[in-house]
Amino acid sequence: MTTTTQTNRDKILERIANLRARAEDDGSSESEAMFALKRANDMMEAYEVSEVELALAEEEGRITIEVVQRRVSSRIRNGNQRHKVQLALYGIEQFTATKVVIHNGWSDDELTWVGDKPDVEMAIYLVEMISHALDQEYERWKRTQLGVGRGAKASFQTAMAYRISSRLQDMAREKQTERRRAAEEARALPDASKSTALVLVDAMEAKEEEVLTTFKAAFPKLGKARIGGSMNNGNAYNAGRQAGDRVNFGRPVGGSASRAALA
Numbered sequence: 001m002t003t004t005t006q007t008n009r010d011k012i013l014e015r016i017a018n019l020r021a022r023a024e025d026d027g028s029s030e031s032e033a034m035f036a037l038k039r040a041n042d043m044m045e046a047y048e049v050s051e052v053e054l055a056l057a058e059e060e061g062r063i064t065i066e067v068v069q070r071r072v073s074s075r076i077r078n079g080n081q082r083h084k085v086q087l088a089l090y091g092i093e094q095f096t097a098t099k100v101v102i103h104n105g106w107s108d109d110e111l112t113w114v115g116d117k118p119d120v121e122m123a124i125y126l127v128e129m130i131s132h133a134l135d136q137e138y139e140r141w142k143r144t145q146l147g148v149g150r151g152a153k154a155s156f157q158t159a160m161a162y163r164i165s166s167r168l169q170d171m172a173r174e175k176q177t178e179r180r181r182a183a184e185e186a187r188a189l190p191d192a193s194k195s196t197a198l199v200l201v202d203a204m205e206a207k208e209e210e211v212l213t214t215f216k217a218a219f220p221k222l223g224k225a226r227i228g229g230s231m232n233n234g235n236a237y238n239a240g241r242q243a244g245d246r247v248n249f250g251r252p253v254g255g256s257a258s259r260a261a262l263a
Helices: 003-023 030-046 051-059 084-096 117-142 152-187 196-218 234-246
Strands: 067-073 099-103 110-116
Touching: 003 030, 003 051, 003 117, 051 196, 067 117, 067 196, 084 099, 084 117, 084 152, 099 196, 110 117, 110 196, 117 152, 117 234, 152 196, 152 234
Parallel strands: none
Antiparallel strands: 067 110, 099 110
C-alpha cells in the first residue's frame, strides 16, 4: 500500500471513529446519535473496515480513540424496586471491556461507564436491550400460564439475567482465547514481530489497562453494590433461564433495542 493510499485509508478510519464518538456525545439528540452510528456502520460495510483494523490503527497511533466516562440514566429502578438487568452488569462489563458504577437515586439509578467510546456505547445499548428482553419475555411466558404463583416475576427475571450475564462472560472469554491462540501461532512465525494477531493482543491489553487506570482514578473509594434476586419459584426460574438462552445480542443498524432483543 502506498503512502497516499494509507493516508486516505486512515482518514476513513478516523471518520468512522469520529462518527462513533458523536453517537456518544451527551450533547447529541437521540436522532443525531442514531444517524451518526448508522453512518459509521454503513462506512465500515462499504469500505470493508473491521474492528481489528480500527484497533490496529489506534495501537499504531494513526487514529485516536480516547477512554471516556459517561453517566446515563439507567431506568433500572422503580421506587424501591431495582430492575433485574442489574444482575447482568458484570457480564456486560466483561463482554465490552468496560467498567461501570451504580449511582443510587431516590427514584432512579444512574450508571457511569468507563471505556473506549465504542465499547461504552455498546454497553449502554446492551443495558437497554436486556431490560426490554427481561420484561418482554416475562410477559410472554406469563400469558402461557394459568397461574404464575408467588414471586414468579422476580424468579423468572433473576434466572434470565444471570443466564444472559453468563453467556456474555463466556463470549468474552472465547474472544480472549481466540486472540491469544492466534498470537501464540504468530510467535512461531519468522515475522512474528509484525504479526497482526500480536499487535491486536497488545492493543487490547493496553486498552484494558488504560480503562482500569482511568476507572480507579475516577472512583478511588468505590464500594461494592449488593444486588440479588429471588429464586423461590422453581417453574418461573427454569423458564427464565431458558429465555436467557434465546436472547439475540445482535444490533440492527439504526434499529432499536426492543427490536433486537429476541431471536
